[in-house]
Amino acid sequence: MSPTRFLRTCTYALPLAAFTVLTATAADLPAKPSAGDLVKQSKPADWRPLDPNNTLYMELPSGRVVIELAPDFAPRSIANLKTLVGEKYFDGLAVLRSQDNYVAQWGDPDAETKPKPLGTAKAKVTAEFTVPMSNDKHFVRQMDFDGYAPQIGHSNGFPVGRDPKTKTTWLAHCYGMVGIGRDNDTDSGNGAELYVVNGHAPRHLDRNVTVIGRVVSGMALLATQPRGGEAMGFYGANEARTPIKSVRLAADVPEAERSNLEVMRSEAPIYKQVIEAQRNRGGPWNKFSPNYVELCNAPIPVRERPAL
Amino acid sequence: MSPTRFLRTCTYALPLAAFTVLTATAADLPAKPSAGDLVKQSKPADWRPLDPNNTLYMELPSGRVVIELAPDFAPRSIANLKTLVGEKYFDGLAVLRSQDNYVAQWGDPDAETKPKPLGTAKAKVTAEFTVPMSNDKHFVRQMDFDGYAPQIGHSNGFPVGRDPKTKTTWLAHCYGMVGIGRDNDTDSGNGAELYVVNGHAPRHLDRNVTVIGRVVSGMALLATQPRGGEAMGFYGANEARTPIKSVRLAADVPEAERSNLEVMRSEAPIYKQVIEAQRNRGGPWNKFSPNYVELCNAPIPVRERPAL
Numbered sequence: 194m195s196p197t198r199f200l201r202t203c204t205y206a207l208p209l210a211a212f213t214v215l216t217a218t219a220a221d222l223p224a225k226p227s228a229g230d231l232v233k234q235s236k237p238a239d240w241r242p243l244d245p246n247n248t249l250y251m252e253l254p255s256g257r258v259v260i261e262l263a264p265d266f267a268p269r270s271i272a273n274l275k276t277l278v279g280e281k282y283f284d285g286l287a288v289l290r291s292q293d294n295y296v297a298q299w300g301d302p303d304a305e306t307k308p309k310p311l312g313t314a315k316a317k318v319t320a321e322f323t324v325p326m327s328n329d330k331h332f333v334r335q336m337d338f339d340g341y342a343p344q345i346g347h348s349n350g351f352p353v354g355r356d357p358k359t360k361t362t363w364l365a366h367c368y369g370m371v372g373i374g375r376d377n378d379t380d381s382g383n384g385a386e387l388y389v390v391n392g393h394a395p396r397h398l399d400r401n402v403t404v405i406g407r408v409v410s411g412m413a414l415l416a417t418q419p420r421g422g423e424a425m426g427f428y429g430a431n432e433a434r435t436p437i438k439s440v441r442l443a444a445d446v447p448e449a450e451r452s453n454l455e456v457m458r459s460e461a462p463i464y465k466q467v468i469e470a471q472r473n474r475g476g477p478w479n480k481f482s483p484n485y486v487e488l489c490n491a492p493i494p495v496r497e498r499p500a501l
Numbered sequence: 502m503s504p505t506r507f508l509r510t511c512t513y514a515l516p517l518a519a520f521t522v523l524t525a526t527a528a529d530l531p532a533k534p535s536a537g538d539l540v541k542q543s544k545p546a547d548w549r550p551l552d553p554n555n556t557l558y559m560e561l562p563s564g565r566v567v568i569e570l571a572p573d574f575a576p577r578s579i580a581n582l583k584t585l586v587g588e589k590y591f592d593g594l595a596v597l598r599s600q601d602n603y604v605a606q607w608g609d610p611d612a613e614t615k616p617k618p619l620g621t622a623k624a625k626v627t628a629e630f631t632v633p634m635s636n637d638k639h640f641v642r643q644m645d646f647d648g649y650a651p652q653i654g655h656s657n658g659f660p661v662g663r664d665p666k667t668k669t670t671w672l673a674h675c676y677g678m679v680g681i682g683r684d685n686d687t688d689s690g691n692g693a694e695l696y697v698v699n700g701h702a703p704r705h706l707d708r709n710v711t712v713i714g715r716v717v718s719g720m721a722l723l724a725t726q727p728r729g730g731e732a733m734g735f736y737g738a739n740e741a742r743t744p745i746k747s748v749r750l751a752a753d754v755p756e757a758e759r760s761n762l763e764v765m766r767s768e769a770p771i772y773k774q775v776i777e778a779q780r781n782r783g784g785p786w787n788k789f790s791p792n793y794v795e796l797c798n799a800p801i802p803v804r805e806r807p808a809l
Contacts, residue, residue, distance in 0.1 A: 367701070377786050392676055416602070417728065420721040490705070
């Protein structure tokens, strides 16, 4: 008996940017490809590189956080955020909050006393909690039940809810998703304060906040922040905040310094197999299979682009 | 516009052991008590203290992790774990693994080369992936749909799935839940290697592992561990592992050194109100209400016992 072997064989969750392969030697449930196997079997055409014009690099002292933007779902908000980023608004700001099993949040530590000017960016942007379904030309439906949305699926790799009655669609608050802080006023957000989900998906925030994208690399740098000691995980005056060195649009960074990531195409047939591999996991470790997977337990694979 | 006020008002997620109150000044959705309000309004009889005979203290250099055991759901495994703890098996062992958005795991770093003797504890314990429904005399059903279990609810505050057809019940892998590592063999776990969920609930592990309880305090100490650099978040030879100073049964710790926590009674009427407060959140910040809450988004409140 070797206790450490347990989770060396039993771990099938898909982390945001790393895959592991199950070696099936004997089967309780039938042998079948795991999500990791499918990634290994995939073809170059199953992947797309990140678009440098819709990718942000947030540089922390501990490394780079890569955020993929979803302009189909928040065109106005993302335009304003790009203005802020282009004018280097975030450089020198900080992570303001880390609440366990909820969100980490970053922005201007002096927002309430001596706020940093927003430059040419707008102070208020009309909310984009949902957008017309016609905005989203890439939706691929996942047939599992969801309590928070009449329909679920992925669009360009982003987890999505939608409602055919209202003909609206929206990004779902899964782990690693990034949204725009706002006050009680629906239109009070502008992108100067952002948060990321660092725990179990707080899906009740869906349709209540403008979501702009997701962290595709470096999420651990935000997830392992010490939790803040004040209410809701805000850092107190005597707690060290992590400074933000800079936030840049990938297109504004020299090519040699860009991250070289690619995202599985959620419209490729292989992604349906990835979902199915998580609905029913095979291999010798699994004894019971739920024949179901939650939207937020089926994140789209991301990886370093293999050398050609 | 004060950006930092956003999540000062919008945060209603229930962290494991801390509550915040929404000050409703104007309502978009009708004003109604939040989960935090309900905690404030609760009566002493709505709470029960932790049972020192079913509470573990894991002492890390950064502080104490408190684990409440659920003997209704894993009597054999918990008996073996108590033997290990009573013989100080865990003292000097380490956190072996931290995988982002999945689990942290602890046990014997030398398990594969020069394993620490298990003392009088058993090396194999018959699995308790599910137990007969008759074991669980405290189940209170939550009527929301769940994709991983025919029925869901809470039992003594633990999130539970059950199946009336097979007349079985089991603990659900929500954030903070603690399970027993095992190899491919169903009965290969013994409690010497434990893991805790540190991200979105990996509910596909339900009915595949013996779950023994949940972290009710100190979860952030495990969640913020640096992620391990090897496959599945195991720490490599050159990475610093967090040592475990000791693990003790609370009953074996002098009363003055015990944590003074209490857990809301899931069978108390107020807990149904707490769930409802999360199914439909009121107050001025919320614009949309899902009329639904996932099992793992409705954790039972835990708090320091108020002074009498």
